[in-house]
Every structure is written in structure tokens, then in C-alpha cells.
Amino acid sequence: MIRQVHKIDATGQAVGRLASSIALLLRGKNKPSFRPNMDEGDIVEISNVELMKITGKKLEQKLYRRHSGFPGGLKEVSMKKLMADKPFDVLRNAVSRMLPKIKFRDDMLKRLKQAK
Numbered sequence: 001m002i003r004q005v006h007k008i009d010a011t012g013q014a015v016g017r018l019a020s021s022i023a024l025l026l027r028g029k030n031k032p033s034f035r036p037n038m039d040e041g042d043i044v045e046i047s048n049v050e051l052m053k054i055t056g057k058k059l060e061q062k063l064y065r066r067h068s069g070f071p072g073g074l075k076e077v078s079m080k081k082l083m084a085d086k087p088f089d090v091l092r093n094a095v096s097r098m099l100p101k102i103k104f105r106d107d108m109l110k111r112l113k114q115a116k
Contacts, residue, residue, distance in 0.1 A: 004042045007115065010091070011051040018052065019094035026108040027099065039104040047115035050087040059083065064093060088114045 006025050010018055028034050028041035062079040082090050095112060099105050 001040060003111070005045060006042055007045045007047065009047050011048045012053050014053050014055055015091060015094050019091060019098055022046070022091075022095050022112065023098040026095070026111055039107055041108055041111065043111045043113065045113045045115040046088070046091065049091055049114060050083075052087065052091065054079070054083070 008018070008022065022044050024030055025044050026041040028039070030042075031040060033040060059080045060078070063076045064079070064082060065074060065076050067074050079090060092109065092112060096105075096109055099108055
């Protein structure tokens with residue numbers, strides 16, 4: 001199986017719409033040979049991630065939460081801070097949550113790369 005490389009420019013594109021098209025390519029649903037139990041997706045390279053369009057009041061209101069598992073271990077970071085520090089992580093989170101929770105989900109996410 002030969003994986004194609006798709007290069008996508010994120011300039012001016014909304015995060016959710018971009019993430020859904022990336023998830024489709026990573027999953028391999030654009031191919032006629034798609035099978036849900038096989039990992040036949042392609043490689044996706046994203047450029048200009050910092051120029052993505054954030055619609056609505058998401059920059060001020062959206063929070064990304066994670067928990068360490070220990071009492072009081074809830075960590076929160078706002079989308080505004082994450083876009084300033086690591087804009088690729090905003091897109092990676094959106095794509096990750098659009099992919100199905102299956103055993104090769106991590107392998108699909110490894111094929112999402114930031115163009116240098």
C-alpha cells in the first residue's frame with residue numbers, strides 16, 4: 001500500500017471544516033478501497049497553521065481540559081493561549097476528536113504533520 005502525501009494550506013480556513021477534511025484523508029475514506037477495519041489513510045502536511053480562522057467567541061471561551069488522575073489534577077488552557085503558543089495543537093486536538101476511537105487512531109494521528 002502506497003500512501004499519498006496531501007499538502008494543505010490552512011490560511012483563512014475555519015478550524016472545524018479543515019479538521020473534518022483532514023480526518024477524512026487520514027482515515028482513507030476518500031479511497032474506493034476503504035475498509036473500516038484497515039488503516040489505509042494518507043499522509044497530510046499542513047502549512048500556515050497560525051493563519052487559521054477562528055470563528056465566533058471561541059478564542060475567549062473555549063477551554064481544553066485534561067486530568068492527571070490525582071485529586072485536584074484538572075488542568076485547563078484557553079484556546080487563545082494555545083493558539084499563541086502552539087497553534088498546531090489546536091488543529092491536532094480537533095482532528096483527534098473527529099477520528100473514531102479505534103486501536104489505530106494514534107497511527108493515523110502520527111501521519112498528520114506540520115510542514116516546515
